[in-house]
Amino acid sequence: MRQIEFFDTTLRDGEQSPGVALNVEEKLQIARQLEKLGVDIIEAGFPITSPGDFQAVSLIAEKVRDTKIAGLARAEVQDIERAWEALKKAESPRIHTFIATSPIHMQYKLRKTKEQVLEHTKMAVELAKSKVSDVEFSAEDASRSEVDFLAQVFSLAIKSGATVLNIPDTVGYAVPDEFAEFVKAIMTKTEGIEKVKVSVHCHNDLGLAVANSLAAVKAGIQQIECAVNGLGERAGNAALEELAMALYTRKDQYMAQSRIVTREITKTSRLVSRLSGMSVQHNKSIVGKNAFAHEAGIHQDGVLKERSTYEIISPEMIGLDMNTIVLGKHSGRHALRKSLDDLGIDIGEERFQKLFEDFKVLAEKKKVVTSSDLFSLADVHELEEELTIDYWQVVTGNNLKPTATIGLQHKNGEEKEELIKAAYGDGPVAAAYKAIDKIVGIDGELLHYNLQAIDSGEDSQGEVNVTVKFREHIVAGRGISTDIIEASVKAYLQAVNRALGKGWVMVKKR
Ligand SMILES: CC(=O)SCCNC(=O)CCNC(=O)[C@H](O)C(C)(C)COP(=O)(O)OP(=O)(O)OC[C@H]1O[C@@H](n2cnc3c(N)ncnc32)[C@H](O)[C@@H]1OP(=O)(O)O
Ligand SMILES: CC(C)C(=O)C(=O)O
Numbered sequence: 097m098r099q100i101e102f103f104d105t106t107l108r109d110g111e112q113s114p115g116v117a118l119n120v121e122e123k124l125q126i127a128r129q130l131e132k133l134g135v136d137i138i139e140a141g142f143p144i145t146s147p148g149d150f151q152a153v154s155l156i157a158e159k160v161r162d163t164k165i166a167g168l169a170r171a172e173v174q175d176i177e178r179a180w181e182a183l184k185k186a187e188s189p190r191i192h193t194f195i196a197t198s199p200i201h202m203q204y205k206l207r208k209t210k211e212q213v214l215e216h217t218k219m220a221v222e223l224a225k226s227k228v229s230d231v232e233f234s235a236e237d238a239s240r241s242e243v244d245f246l247a248q249v250f251s252l253a254i255k256s257g258a259t260v261l262n263i264p265d266t267v268g269y270a271v272p273d274e275f276a277e278f279v280k281a282i283m284t285k286t287e288g289i290e291k292v293k294v295s296v297h298c299h300n301d302l303g304l305a306v307a308n309s310l311a312a313v314k315a316g317i318q319q320i321e322c323a324v325n326g327l328g329e330r331a332g333n334a335a336l337e338e339l340a341m342a343l344y345t346r347k348d349q350y351m352a353q354s355r356i357v358t359r360e361i362t363k364t365s366r367l368v369s370r371l372s373g374m375s376v377q378h379n380k381s382i383v384g385k386n387a388f389a390h391e392a393g394i395h396q397d398g399v400l401k402e403r404s405t406y407e408i409i410s411p412e413m414i415g416l417d418m419n420t421i422v423l424g425k426h427s428g429r430h431a432l433r434k435s436l437d438d439l440g441i442d443i444g445e446e447r448f449q450k451l452f453e454d455f456k457v458l459a460e461k462k463k464v465v466t467s468s469d470l471f472s473l474a475d476v477h478e479l480e481e482e483l484t485i486d487y488w489q490v491v492t493g494n495n496l497k498p499t500a501t502i503g504l505q506h507k508n509g510e511e512k513e514e515l516i517k518a519a520y521g522d523g524p525v526a527a528a529y530k531a532i533d534k535i536v537g538i539d540g541e542l543l544h545y546n547l548q549a550i551d552s553g554e555d556s557q558g559e560v561n562v563t564v565k566f567r568e569h570i571v572a573g574r575g576i577s578t579d580i581i582e583a584s585v586k587a588y589l590q591a592v593n594r595a596l597g598k599g600w601v602m603v604k605k606r
Contacts, residue, residue, distance in 0.1 A: 268301025
């Protein structure tokens with residue numbers, strides 16, 4: 097069996113998804129989970145882009161010791177120096193430098209000739225190599241590049257010290273058979289290819305990112321770049337969980353294995369979804385809510401007789417629904433601890449006590465606390481948010497103007513009266529959002545609002561996802577509650593807190 101390395105770019109390309117803005121602590125939390133998931137390399141960020149990105153890469157490099165940590169850099173001196181500064185403390189650092197090689201990108205974006213791109217490649221890889229032994233070089237828009245030129249660039253990158261060569265399908269233009277042939281041609285024409293690992297990085301613009309990556313595995317590559325839940329620029333990157341389960345389920349086809357601990361998949365997916373504010377579509381492969389649900393009678397009959405009639409993967413394999421104890425308001429700490437253990441949710445004692453309190457509050461409102469509820473409770477991050485809900489109240493009806501009164505608390509304990517406002521709106525949620533806007537002193541433009549039940553049944557909790565524009569910045573937020581208005585307020589407030597954290601808005605001084 098060949099070994100395929102998983103290079104996870106959730107924290108870099110994934111964070112380039114419009115509306116996703118993770119703070120430093122959230123990135124560390126995700127990196128720690130990626131380590132448990134068994135990824136081989138975590139691309140922790142692009143250090144030159146902002147002080148926050150730099151800080152996140154530095155912190156992850158310092159704290160996450162069992163996984164290689166990569167930082168991205170353009171083929172520019174200042175980017176590589178900055179990436180190295182951020183990666184210095186890593187146990188196994190990798191500098192990932194890149195430059196575009198397609199005619200379109202070279203002519204219009206870089207405004208560089210082929211010779212200049214070759215010069216930048218040599219300079220960047222040599223400089224990176226003078227800092228770290230592990231250097232990845234990517235040819236951006238490789239799949240639209242001329243094969244012979246790309247092989248020339250890659251041959252030079254190897255001579256200059258690259259250890260990994262990455263072939264990105266940057267705009268998701270490739271189709272599987274063609275991409276496999278392209279990869280094979282590059283591998284044949286590049287001098288010294290046997291000394292390095294070959295990687296692919298596929299985007300999903302035509303919905304083919306996973307298919308193209310798998311075609312490249314058959315063509316002989318050693319590394320796949322991917323992101324949890326398929327997050328990433330535009331339509332996203334190849335989804336990590338789909339690649340891992342395809343390799344596992346169809347080893348007969350790929351003759352390859354990975355280090356991914358599949359039981360950690362569900363937990364990782366939910367954590368990323370929660371912190372990024374990007375919900376997973378219900379029919380998404382592997383991690384979608386319906387991925388293991390059987391609705392049709394003939395299917396249900398088949399599954400009841402023999403699961404493998406309609407299930408090619410068991411839910412347990414991805415860490416789903418392993419909760420055998422029914423949890424409710426009469427359950428105690430042992431039952432909760434056992435259920436968390438069964439789901440692979442590993443939390444320390446102090447956090448467990450807090451989770452137990454939250455569990456009791458929820459169990460008062462719901463008959464049964466489900467695995468989905470436990471994942472949500474455990475995902476509630478412990479970061480101190482700048483603003484939290486003190487109370488909320490809405491008045492609505494078909495014959496009156498919906499009104500909301502919102503009271504917030506500031507972490508610095510600002511005067512309470514200043515953080516209470518009332519507003520009208522077209523509906524109770526709009527009214528609540530206007531009241532929050534009044535408190536913060538800015539108009540958020542609600543671009544997207546989605547409400548869904550996290551489980552089936554009358555007492556399921558509601559999950560609200562929003563995307564909000566504050567001036568030119570777009571931020572996502574998510575809220576979960578047994579009350580849909582409260583879930584809506586929580587989601588909006590999370591977006592506000594993220595914008596506050598980034599310094600894009602400030603609580604108005606009165
Ligand atoms: C395919 C990918 O996903 S690549 C990664 C994309 N990710 C990002 O862009 C992350 C966020 N980016 C940023 O914060 C900013 O773009 C920065 C900090 C990287 C650069 O900001 P600025 O210096 O203001 O430049 P700006 O973004 O406007 O333009 C990019 C410049 O980099 C150049 N460039 C782009 N890629 C490369 C590269 N790989 N190597 C060298 N130069 C490059 C462009 O040609 C342009 O140069 P120009 O100013 O001479 O025209
Ligand atoms: C930097 C490279 C790997 C990239 O993100 C792309 O080409 O999509």
